[in-house]
Amino acid sequence: MNLPARRLRIGLIANRSHQDAANSALVQLFRGAKNALQALQPELIVVGRTLDALASHDLINGFPAMQRFPYGREGGLMKLVSRVVDSDPERTVDAVIYLIDPVDPSSIFPEALALKRQCVIHNKPFLSTLASAREWLELEAMAAGATPDAALDASFSFAGEGIALIAHDAMKERMLALAEQHFELLDGYAMRYATGTTGGLLNKLAQKIKGEEAGRNWVRPFLSGPLGGDAQIAELVLERQIRRILFLEDPHVARQHEADIQLLERAARTVSDFSTVISDAQGADRWLSLLTRRCATC
Known part of the structure; x- marks a missing residue:
């Protein structure tokens, strides 16, 4: 997305298990990304109980603009979906941080699923893990001129890590264009993983760039998504062999393997x-x- 010249406006919500404890994901985010948040000075639109939790941990001081939305059960998440799609620059949000507990049933309520889908449709970051939220804030703060946080340097060292590259049919050309444009960065990973057809296309691209033999196994292809490739990649994520997943989704096509995604x-x-x-x-x-810029500072 092309970020606006005005102050960033970020929607924020966390599932209950990520709110209350002293080491909860919400607390870790605000304390760990303190420098980035101070540099960006974003306007925060916070859903109900998440704002209560920030206040209880004394984490709301220093933000020049913070708006409270109702509790989720009172429509706060639904209102946030509306702000994602709003074209009014005085109302729309530029990104959503939704710290999701994978066993919290509210994360699969219609409004939660719609929030993610509309972010994809309207090209706005949907950041559902602590790591993704911290990384996004760090990168945007750096882009705004802030000094990179040395405490995060280890997470930007790619030589020992894998990255997953997944694209639905309508997005495969976009994935190939991105991979070609950022080939040097992606080549710096220990391994690249992909599902089915995407993996084959990326290996052909690598052969064009690196040579037929050197590029032959540039990507390790798994099964296609509908046949279980997503599950194969998920195992490597759980084993912490894959830190980053670039998943270019086509939100306009009905997908029989939605459960795999x-x-x-x-x-x-x-x-x-x-x-x-x-x-x-x-x-x-x-x-x-x-x-690429952040990696160069490590």
Whole structure:
């Protein structure tokens, strides 16, 4: 996404298990990303109980603009979906941080699923893990001129890590264009993983760039998504072999294997402090560009 010249406006919600404890994901986010938040000074639109939790941990001081939405049961999440799609620059949100507990049933309520889907449709980051929220804030703060947080340097060292590259049929050309544009960055990973056809296409691209032999196994292809490839990648996420997942979704096509897609997302949320999922196709170029810049500072 192309970020606005005005102050960023971020929607914020956390499931209950990520709110109350002194080491909850919400607390870790605000304390761990303190420098980035101070640099960005975002306007926060916070759903009900999440704002109560911030107040209880004394984490709301220092924010120049914070708006309270109702509790989720009173429509707060539904209102947040409306702000995602709103074209009025004085009302719309630029990104959503929704710290999801994978075993909380509210995360599969219609409004929760609609929130993610509309973020994908409207090309806005949907950040559902602690790691993805911290990384996004760090990268955007760096883009705004802030000094990178040295405490996060280890998470930007790619040589020992894997990245998953997944694209639905309508997004495969976009994935190939991104991979070609950011080939040097992706080549710096220990391994790249993909489902089915996407993996084959990416290996052909690598052969064009690196040579037929050197690029032959650039990506390790798993089964196609409908045949279980998402589950195979999910296992590596749970084993912390894959930190980042670039999943270019086509939200306009009915998918019979929706459960497999949700399984992969749930795996990432199970290791919330480690794994990042990016589904914003338009913003993926910015994300990869900023990753390259951030990696160079390590």
